[in-house]
Amino acid sequence: MKPTEKVAIVTGASQGIGAGIVRQLLAKGYRVVACSRKIATTGQPNLVEVAGDISQPEIASLVIQTAKERFGRVDTLINNAGAFLPKSFTEYTESEFTTLLQVNLGGFFHVSQRAIAEMLRRESGHVVNITSSLLAEQPLKGLPAALTAITKGGVNAVTRSLAIEYADKGIRVNAVAPGAIRTPMHASDTHTFLATLHPMGRIGEVQEIVDAVLYLEDAAFVTGEILHVDGGANAGRW
Template identity: 60%
Template sequence: MSTSKVVIVTGASQGIGAATVQAFLARGHRVVANARSIAASDHPNLATVAGDIGDAQTAKRIAETALERFGRIDTLVNNAGIFIAKPFTQYTSDEYEAINGVNLDGFFHITQRAIAAMEQQGSGHVVTITTSLVDHANSNVPSVLASLTKGGLNAATKSLAIEYAKAGIRVNAVSPGIIKSPMHAPQTHETLASLHPVGRMGEMSDIVDAILYLDAASFVTGEILHVDGGQSAGH
C-alpha cells in the first residue's frame, strides 16, 4: 500500500466518473467517490459520499471522509459538470445557476479543501475535466455557458499550477471532445462523430487514459490536454 494513492472523484456515479473510479481501484488506489445519488460501497478501498458538489458542506464531507478513512488526499479528479447546449438567449436563470453551481462552485469548494490537505503533505495533483468547445466553438452546438464556466476552469488550472508548483502540487486539465457516454443517446452518435476531424466520437476510456497519464506525469503541470479527435486543431 506504500504506492497506493488516495483519489477523490466527483460526478462518479456514471459515465467518465464511474470509469475513472474503477480504473484507480484496479491499480490498487483508494478512492472517495461523490455524486448526488451514489450507492454505499462495501469495497475496502472505496468510500462514497452522496451530495451536491456545489454545496460547500458536501465538499467538507468528501475531504473529511478521505482524511478520516484513508489518511490523506493525493489526487482530485474534478469530473462533475453540467452541460446544456442551447441558444444563448434561451438559457433560463435556473439553468445559469445550476451550471455555475456545479461547474464553478463545485470546483472551488472541493479543490480548496484538497489543496489545503496536499499542502500539508507537500505533494498532490488536481485534474479537471473541461471541454474542447472552449477552444473550438461550434454553431451546431451552441453552449456559451459551458465555455463561460469550463473556460474559466482552464484558466484556473494554469493559475493554480503556477501558484502551487513549489509546494509540490500539480494542476492539469483534460479537455474532451464529444464522448460516447450516457449523456448522448445512441441515435445521435453518427451526427456527433462527424463533428470530429478523425470521424468518430471519443470513448470513455480515452478520457480515463488521459487522467491516468497526467496523474503519473510528474513533470507536467498547467497542461490543458486536448482529447478531442482533432477538434481543437480545427476543421
C-alpha cells in the same frame, strides 16, 4: 510513496467518465472517495461513496473529511462533476445560469480549495480537471452552448493559474479536455451527429479519457497542461 498508498477523490463518479476513473484507480491500488448526487454503495474495502451535490460547500467539506478519516490523506483530486446545456444564448434562464455556475464552477471551487489545503500540509498533490474541448475552446456554430463555454473555459483558465501558484509547493494541476464521449450524457441517437464534430470521424470512448487522466497522474514533470482528447477538434477547422 507507493502508488498503492495514494488516496484519490473523484467527483461525478456514478457513471460515465467518473465511474471509469474510479474503476481504474482502484485497479491500480488507490484508495478512492467517490462522490455523486446518486451513487450506489458497493462495499469495496478501498472505496468510500459519498452521496451529495459537490457544488454545495458542506458536501465538499464532507468529502475531504471522509478521505481524511478513512484513509488519512488526500493525494489526488479528479474534478469530473459537470453539467452541459446546449441552447441559444438569449434563451438561457436565470435558473439555468445559476445551475451551470454552481455545478461547473462551484463544484470545482469548493472541493478543490479544501483538497489543496490538505495537499499543502504534505507539500504534495495533484488536481485533474475534466473540462471541455468542443465547447470551451472550439465553439461550433451548430452546437451553441455559451454558458457551458463560460464555465468550462473558466476551469481551463484556472487550471493554468493554480499550476503556477502551487508549482513550487509540490502540487500539480492539470486538465483533460474531452470531445464528445460515449457516455449516458449523450443519447445514442445523437452519436452519428456528434461523430461529425471530430476530424477523426467518431466520438471518444470513456477509456480514452481515463487513459489521459492516468497519464497526467504519473507525469511528475507536467503541470498546467490541458490535454485535449477530442479526435483532433482542437487542432483547427476541417
